[in-house]
Every structure is written in structure tokens, then in C-alpha cells.
Amino acid sequence: MSGRRVAALTRRLLQGFRRDRRTVALLFVAPLVILGLLGYLMRSSSVPAVGIANQDAGPIGAAVTSALERSSLISTSTISASDGDAKLKDGSLAAYIVFPSNFSQRAQSGVIAPQVHLEGSQPGSATPVLQALQQALASAASGAPGAVRFEPQVAYLYGGPDLDTLDYFGAAAIGLIVFFLVFVITIVSFLNERSQGTLERLMASPLRRGEIVLGYMVGFTLLALVQSVEVLVFCLAVLNVHNQGNVFLIFGIEALMAIVAVNLGIFLSMFARTEFQAVQFIPLVIVPQFLLSGILFPVSSEPKPLQVLSDVLPLTYAVNAMRDVMLKGADLTWPSLEIDVGVVAGVIVLLIVAGSATLRRRIA
Amino acid sequence: MERFMSETYAVEVDSVTKSFGQLRALDGVTLKVRQGEIYGLLGPNGAGKTTLIRAIVGLVAPGSGSVTVLGRRLPNLDVLRHVGYMTQQAALYPGLSVEENVKFFAAIYGVEGGVKEALEFVDLYNRRSSVVATISGGMKQRCSLACALVHRPQLLLLDEPTVGVDPQLRVQFWESFRRMAASGVTIIVSSHVMDEAERCQRLGLIQYGRLLAEGSPSEVRARAGTQNLEDAFLALAGEKES
Numbered sequence: 001m002s003g004r005r006v007a008a009l010t011r012r013l014l015q016g017f018r019r020d021r022r023t024v025a026l027l028f029v030a031p032l033v034i035l036g037l038l039g040y041l042m043r044s045s046s047v048p049a050v051g052i053a054n055q056d057a058g059p060i061g062a063a064v065t066s067a068l069e070r071s072s073l074i075s076t077s078t079i080s081a082s083d084g085d086a087k088l089k090d091g092s093l094a095a096y097i098v099f100p101s102n103f104s105q106r107a108q109s110g111v112i113a114p115q116v117h118l119e120g121s122q123p124g125s126a127t128p129v130l131q132a133l134q135q136a137l138a139s140a141a142s143g144a145p146g147a148v149r150f151e152p153q154v155a156y157l158y159g160g161p162d163l164d165t166l167d168y169f170g171a172a173a174i175g176l177i178v179f180f181l182v183f184v185i186t187i188v189s190f191l192n193e194r195s196q197g198t199l200e201r202l203m204a205s206p207l208r209r210g211e212i213v214l215g216y217m218v219g220f221t222l223l224a225l226v227q228s229v230e231v232l233v234f235c236l237a238v239l240n241v242h243n244q245g246n247v248f249l250i251f252g253i254e255a256l257m258a259i260v261a262v263n264l265g266i267f268l269s270m271f272a273r274t275e276f277q278a279v280q281f282i283p284l285v286i287v288p289q290f291l292l293s294g295i296l297f298p299v300s301s302e303p304k305p306l307q308v309l310s311d312v313l314p315l316t317y318a319v320n321a322m323r324d325v326m327l328k329g330a331d332l333t334w335p336s337l338e339i340d341v342g343v344v345a346g347v348i349v350l351l352i353v354a355g356s357a358t359l360r361r362r363i364a
Numbered sequence: 365m366e367r368f369m370s371e372t373y374a375v376e377v378d379s380v381t382k383s384f385g386q387l388r389a390l391d392g393v394t395l396k397v398r399q400g401e402i403y404g405l406l407g408p409n410g411a412g413k414t415t416l417i418r419a420i421v422g423l424v425a426p427g428s429g430s431v432t433v434l435g436r437r438l439p440n441l442d443v444l445r446h447v448g449y450m451t452q453q454a455a456l457y458p459g460l461s462v463e464e465n466v467k468f469f470a471a472i473y474g475v476e477g478g479v480k481e482a483l484e485f486v487d488l489y490n491r492r493s494s495v496v497a498t499i500s501g502g503m504k505q506r507c508s509l510a511c512a513l514v515h516r517p518q519l520l521l522l523d524e525p526t527v528g529v530d531p532q533l534r535v536q537f538w539e540s541f542r543r544m545a546a547s548g549v550t551i552i553v554s555s556h557v558m559d560e561a562e563r564c565q566r567l568g569l570i571q572y573g574r575l576l577a578e579g580s581p582s583e584v585r586a587r588a589g590t591q592n593l594e595d596a597f598l599a600l601a602g603e604k605e606s
């Protein structure tokens with residue numbers, strides 16, 4: 001083995017990077033962006049909002065309420081039990097707890113039975129609510145003379161105790177997988193079109209920029225639709241991911257996500273000169289969307305500045321739509337689903353216009 | 365396909381400048397190419413030949429000056445239907461066959477047919493099913509040429525078209541270019557090969573983005589007082605620099 005030859009290779013590699021400042025910048029900026037985002041998200045996320053309706057005439061309801069208010073696992077507010085379901089539906093609460101009028105009476109006879117109502121469609125928000133309640137009940141029961149049984153009556157607005165982690169993440173993952181794979185294929189293919197010189201040839205032909213973008217969009221979308229069917233069938237038939245909605249509606253949302261990915265790939269390829277640079281876009285484009293779109297953490301629990309960012313990411317709306325359909329059984333009469341689908345469709349139009357507008361600039 | 369009305373000049377380049385950052389790629393170039401003429405752009409690498417061809421095909425917007433092609437001032441998308449462009453790099457889809465590439469460009473220009481003729485013209489009809497990624501560099505150049513002329517353009521821009529083409533085929537190419545020109549097709553060809561320059565009806569010698577001299581090969585030689593074009597080019601380039 002020759003040290004000089006190895007050194008020549010190493011030197012050649014670093015010399016190449018020295019002239020490719022964009023890649024170097026992405027190489028060092030991307031990890032900071034991703035880790036910074038993750039740190040901010042983890043450390044600054046808010047806890048689930050829980051409403052408490054204390055109808056108990058006795059002291060124990062008040063004692064448990066007071067213990068819940070002190071809990072760091074949840075944030076509490078006082079509500080009327082009749083408003084609870086509406087607040088779960090509009091997303092302002094992750095859960096609400098009702099202490100019925102005979103709560104203290106039953107507690108004295110050895111049974112503590114609060115009513116817990118969980119929204120149920122967001123992963124991970126049920127656990128802190130039940131944990132906080134458990135701690136509050138234990139603290140309230142510590143002064144009780146005899147043995148006490150905890151029998152919380154848990155009701156789910158959507159989903160239920162039978163849903164596992166895959167059911168929660170599966171709905172979001174269907175959209176994410178299609179989005180990710182289609183984006184990567186498109187950005188690299190479109191860049192190839194430029195690097196092999198065929199884009200220059202196309203631009204010297206009577207083809208309009210919009211025609212190039214649309215031609216690409218249709219071609220990749222056809223491929224993406226086949227992939228979407230495959231992903232959907234696999235999730236529903238093989239993995240048995242929970243679904244309460246219309247399969248064609250899920251497919252439609254998947255297809256919209258695929259079209260977003262195609263057009264985002266075309267648009268961003270204008271800002272990369274090499275495939276290497278294009279690949280660097282993946283962590284910068286995909287990872288923040290993965291972290292912020294509500295796949296892992298509910299958007300409502302994110303720090304406020306990140307919620308603003310989440311609100312401009314198309315994946316946020318797609319994930320929300322997928323969960324609405326698959327976990328809540330939503331259809332197109334639901335205003336929230338109409339908004340989600342409308343926003344994703346709007347993003348597609350925006351990206352087509354942006355892709356067409358930047359095409360000439362980068363070829364000239 | 366509708367053909368544009370006959371114009372005296374197929375291409376008129378008027379005082380065109382183009383800079384890329386500090387580099388002045390075209391520095392006030394003015395030239396006119398007649399219809400049915402084979403016009404050679406001759407100059408060393410980096411002289412500005414490719415930039416000039418890209419300006420004529422609308423891929424480069426001049427900083428100043430104007431370009432008129434087939435009577436239409438650029439930018440004009442419609443005129444591009446009558447222009448064929450062969451890039452220096454054999455710009456083809458490597459995953460498609462030779463025939464599929466030519467058919468694709470025929471479709472882009474909105475023509476049906478002509479694929480067989482184009483492939484025969486470049487002597488690739490027998491290799492039409494070969495995947496482009498598997499053929500030689502010379503064959504790729506030929507396929508690229510077929511793509512440029514499949515729609516029977518009125519103006520054909522060829523950026524160093526015979527790089528990697530064997531001498532026998534190169535002779536055939538030039539024979540065909542002459543036939544095309546005789547039928548009214550205007551051909552602008554860039555080259556730094558002096559032997560090819562001799563085959564052009566008129567030449568433009570270009571260096572540092574400026575047109576040093578223009579005329580038939582014999583006129584250029586006479587003006588420089590030399591026996592061959594290579595010496596003429598060197599003499600004229602030296603004259604301008606001094």
C-alpha cells in the first residue's frame with residue numbers, strides 16, 4: 001500500500017469540496033438545522049391540554065383537581081362536561097376528565113372512578129394524561145383510611161384501546177413514504193436531465209417551460225400512483241393498519257402528496273448543480289417536515305414559533321388529512337378535511353408556477 | 365409543417381454582447397448568415413463559439429444587441445420549431461434506445477415520420493434498437509445529430525458535430541450537409557478543425573468573443589496572405605492582438 005497514493009486520493013477529494021462551497025455549506029449546516037430543530041422541539045414542546053369538569057360535591061374531586069393542576073405532565077383548564085366533546089373535536093383539548101357528583105361518596109366506599117375522555121387520534125398524548133391522573137389519584141387517596149381501588153372509566157372519541165403504535169403512525173407514514181421516495185427520484189432525475197445536456201436541448205425546442213414541468217409531473221405522478229397503491233394495500237391488507245375511512249379518499253390524499261413531492265423535486269433541482277447537492281436537500285427538506293408535521297408530536301404541543309413553521313409545510317396538512325380519514329372516519333363533508341386537501345392542492349399549483357418560473361433562469 | 369417565409373438572411377446577429385461575471389464571452393459580435401448557406405464558426409476552445417450558438421438558439425439572452433432568426437427577433441418560441449440544435453455534448457437519454465431518442469425529439473417538435481430517414485442519414489438505422497448507454501461515443505454523436513434534424517429544420521446549429529466521428533463518416537456527414545444546404549437549409553457549424561472549415565461556404569473567425577474576420581475560406585486566406593486557414597487564423601488573431 002502506498003501512502004502517497006492514498007494521500008493523493010484524499011487530497012483530490014478535499015480539493016473537490018473546496019470548489020463546491022454549496023455542498024460544504026449544506027454538509028455543515030444541515031446537521032445543525034436538524035439537531036437544533038429536534039432539541040427545540042423536545043425541550044420546548046408543551047404538554048397535552050386537559051379539561052377538568054369537577055361535579056363532585058365532596059372534597060376528593062377538589063383534591064384530585066388540585067393535584068392535577070400541579071402536575072407537570074399536563075396543562076389543565078376548568079370546563080363544563082357538556083363542552084368536553086366539542087373541545088376534543090376542535091383540537092383545543094387532548095382529553096377531559098369528569099369527576100361525577102358521587103365521586104367522593106364512591107371514593108369513601110373504596111372505589112375511585114373518574115371519567116376520562118381522550119381525543120385518541122394523536123399518538124403519545126393519552127399516556128401523560130393517564131399518568132398524571134394516576135399520580136393525582138394516588139396523592140389524593142394517600143390520606144384515605146382503607147384500601148382504595150382505582151377504576152377510571154376511559155372513553156375514546158376516536159380510536160380506542162385496541163389501537164397500537166402502528167395504527168397511529170401508519171396513517172401518517174403512508175403519506176410520508178410516498179412523499180419522501182417520489183421527492184428523491186424526481187430531484188435526481190430532473191438534475192440528470194440538466195447534467196446530461198438534454199434539458200438544454202429541450203429548452204432550445206418549442207417546448208414551453210410549463211410543458212416541461214407538466215410532462216415531468218404527469219410521468220412521475222403515474223409512477224407515484226402505482227407506488228401509492230402498493231403502499232396502501234400493504235399497510236391495510238398486510239400490516240392491518242386501523243382504517244375507518246374511505247380507501248379511495250386515502251388514495252386521493254396520497255396522490256396529492258406524490259404530486260407535491262414531484263413538483264417540489266423539480267423546483268428544488270433548480271438550486272442544485274450536482275446530484276451530490278441535490279441529495280443534501282433531503283435532510284433539509286424531509287427531516288424538518290418529518291419532525292414538524294405532527295407525525296411524531298401533535299402540532300398543538302410544538303413551541304409556538306415551530307407551529308407557525310408547521311402551518312406552512314404541506315406534509316402537516318397531508319398527515320392531518322390522513323389521520324382524519326383513517327382514525328376518525330372523516331369524509332369530504334368535514335370542513336377540516338376540505339381545508340387540508342385544499343391547502344395541499346394549492347401548494348401543488350404554487351410549486352408548478354415556481355418550477356416553471358425558475359426553469360429558464362437556471363438553464364441560461 | 366408550415367415553413368417560414370423566405371428571408372434573405374436566416375440569421376442576423378447585431379452587436380451582441382454577453383458576459384458571465386467578469387468574463388466577456390461575446391464582445392459586440394455582428395454577423396449575417398444567408399439562407400441555404402453553410403457558415404462555419406472557427407476559433408479555439410473558449411473563443412465564444414458555443415455562447416454565440418446558444419444565443420442564436422435563444423438559450424442565452426444577450427446583454428445587449430439583438431438576434432434575428434428566420435425573420436423573427438428573439439426571444440421567439442415559435443421560430444424554434446424550425447431550428448435544429450446539436451449540442452457539443454451528445455445530449456441523449458442513456459436509458460432509451462437510439463430510435464426512442466429520435467422519436468422523442470420528433471414528438472417534441474410535433475412531427476410524425478422522418479425517424480427512419482434521420483437514422484439512415486447518420487447510418488444508425490441498423491443499430492436503432494441499441495440502448496444509448498451501450499453505444500460508442502461516435503455513435504452517440506450520430507444519434508444526437510439525428511435528433512437535431514429529425515424535424516427537418518430550416519436552420520441547423522451544430523456545435524462541433526464531428527467530434528468522435530470516424531473520418532469516413534465525417535466525409536459522409538459533410539456530403540449530407542451540402543445536400544441539405546442545397547435544398548435551402550441553413551447550417552451554422554462550429555469547429556476548431558481547419559479541414560472542416562475549408563468545407564464551409566463562409567467562415568467567421570472568432571476569438572475572445574470577437575469576430576476577427578469573415579468571408580469564404582479563400583477570402584480569409586487571401587486577407588491574411590497565407591496558404592492555409594490555420595496560418596490565416598493565427599495571423600489574423602495576432603493582428604488583432606497587436
